[in-house]
Amino acid sequence: xxxxxxxxxxxxxxxxxxxxxxxxxxxxxxxxxxxxxxxxxxxxxxxxxxxxxxxxxxxxxxxxxxxxxxxxxxxxxxxxxxxxxxxxxxxxxxxxxxxxxxxxxxxxxxxxxxxxxxxxxxxxxxxxxxxxxxxxxxxxxxxxxxxxxxxxxxxxxxxxxxxxxxxxxxxxxxxxxxxxxxxxxxxxxxxxxxxxxxxxxxxxxxxxxxxxxxxxxxxxxxxxxxxxxxxxxxxxxxxxxxxxxxxxxxxxxxxxxxxxxxxxxxxxxxxxxxxxxxxxxxxxxxxxxxxxxxxxxxxxxxxxxxxxxxxx
Ligand SMILES: Nc1ncnc2c1ncn2[C@@H]1O[C@H](COP(=O)(O)OP(=O)(O)OP(=O)(O)O)[C@@H](O)[C@H]1O
Numbered sequence: 001x002x003x004x005x006x007x008x009x010x011x012x013x014x015x016x017x018x019x020x021x022x023x024x025x026x027x028x029x030x031x032x033x034x035x036x037x038x039x040x041x042x043x044x045x046x047x048x049x050x051x052x053x054x055x056x057x058x059x060x061x062x063x064x065x066x067x068x069x070x071x072x073x074x075x076x077x078x079x080x081x082x083x084x085x086x087x088x089x090x091x092x093x094x095x096x097x098x099x100x101x102x103x104x105x106x107x108x109x110x111x112x113x114x115x116x117x118x119x120x121x122x123x124x125x126x127x128x129x130x131x132x133x134x135x136x137x138x139x140x141x142x143x144x145x146x147x148x149x150x151x152x153x154x155x156x157x158x159x160x161x162x163x164x165x166x167x168x169x170x171x172x173x174x175x176x177x178x179x180x181x182x183x184x185x186x187x188x189x190x191x192x193x194x195x196x197x198x199x200x201x202x203x204x205x206x207x208x209x210x211x212x213x214x215x216x217x218x219x220x221x222x223x224x225x226x227x228x229x230x231x232x233x234x235x236x237x238x239x240x241x242x243x244x245x246x247x248x249x250x251x252x253x254x255x256x257x258x259x260x261x262x263x264x265x266x267x268x269x270x271x272x273x274x275x276x277x278x279x280x281x282x283x284x285x286x287x288x289x290x291x292x293x294x295x296x297x298x299x300x301x302x303x304x305x306x307x308x309x310x311x312x
């Protein structure tokens with residue numbers, strides 16, 4: 001069997017006041033584009049820190065391409081490129097020099113310089129190569145961070161919210177670039193709060209929720225497993241009260257528009273429209289929409305109906 005890109009077995013992490021990871025196990029397969037999602041405080045950053053060897057798990061095992069992150073730290077770290085959430089850099093070095101130094105930390109010498117120039121090119125940084133970090137804009141610094149994580153051509157790349165606060169153009173550049181890296185054989189792990197990003201890019205999705213794995217599934221299967229669709233109806237006319245059969249489907253109303261959620265095989269568009277016409281309205285416009293990953297995520301991580309016991 002092929003070695004997992006990342007293997008996570010029974011990982012627990014306890015901080016003095018928080019049980020951040022409560023026994024998490026899953027494998028990330030080589031070559032996949034993997035989405036690690038979860039609400040704030042779910043434990044994503046803690047798990048990434050453990051994978052990167054920056055924090056130790058309280059118990060459990062993690063390996064990158066078969067290298068245990070504690071016992072074989074150097075090899076596991078060498079196989080990994082982590083694009084961090086926060087900007088950390090030395091302000092005085094010019095960009096290209098800084099990247100060459102960074103490559104040196106991984107034992108990568110001059111034969112990696114052409115790759116560094118390629119990274120600069122792909123991230124639109126070539127004309128900034130001689131500029132010092134402190135003179136770059138926030139978006140440019142973020143591009144450098146990505147280059148920095150990739151200087152040693154790691155097999156596995158972790159992107160921890162790479163597009164938080166970046167403009168649309170850079171976001172597009174990054175999407176394209178990471179997809180190309182993935183096509184070239186790199187395993188990509190993406191954490192993001194932009195669910196449309198995960199929906200667009202990822203093959204499989206894991207959702208961490210309060211320190212536990214609540215979902216691990218192919219994206220397509222996850223989307224298909226939620227068999228409902230949204231119906232948006234624009235009404236006119238002075239009709240009366242809508243029947244209960246329609247009222248119970250209403251998710252939102254704004255102006256003359258009703259947003260309804262219909263379960264496949266149970267609620268039928270034709271029946272709904274007929275009931276609305278019978279109530280004395282004209283239907284001016286009809287739109288339907290499939291659920292997005294965002295809708296599913298909200299549904300799966302909504303704890304508003306939980307009891308206190310569930311949270312413990
Ligand atoms: N160094 C630390 N010391 C104590 N508690 C911590 C520490 N780091 C994280 N925690 C706690 O562990 C839990 C998980 O936090 P973590 O940052 O891993 O979540 P996250 O899923 O990355 O959240 P976000 O999406 O907000 O970044 C939280 O309750 C957090 O307060």
